[in-house]
Amino acid sequence: MFLLAPVAAAQQVDQAFVARMGDLPETLRIEAALADALETNDEEKLQALARSISEEDRAAIARFLTVATEAASNPDKIGEDTEASKIALLLGPCHYAGLTIRVITLRLSEGSLKSSRSDGVFRISPGDLDDLFAENAVRCETIKGLARSIRRIGSACAMDGTCGGQD
Helix, strand or coil: CHHHHHHHHHHHCCHHHHHHHCCHHHHHHHHHHHHHHHHCCCHHHHHHHHHCCCHHHHHHHHHHHHHHHHHHHCHHHCCCCCHHHHHHHHCCHHHHHHHHHHHHHHHHHHCCCEEEEECCEEEEECCCHHHHHHHHHHHHHHHCCCCCCCCCECCCHHHHCCCCCCC
16 A cells, blocks of 8 residues: 555646656756846846746645645654655655745745845745755755756755855
């Protein structure tokens, strides 16, 4: 039965959404566009980037965040046949990088997150979404056998210790 869980999950989760979240080139394009908007303090570019995230994806992201929050508040159910467990089986670091950069973009555009620049990298506060994005992007690049690109959002120094002044 456990081996069938990914199959069952695949039937319940929008596969096109999962594919879009796992698309590393698109994730890196969003990172670059977001960093460009923040660098020039261009609110119009930021809002346009946020609008480019489809309503369908916004709804799926909101559902994912709800499921993740429910799972975090019920850790004794992790591993059981829950929606969170099924979704977790489908997602890897490429997906988490894609999800996280979109959440950062949407929340910055809404004003619930703020950005600052430190050592050439944009930091997002409050929280550690920026580092979560950066670390998953590096994991994704590593799994795909790609050269590690330079992060413009967040720090992945916890991954390899080459922080270069980043915390």
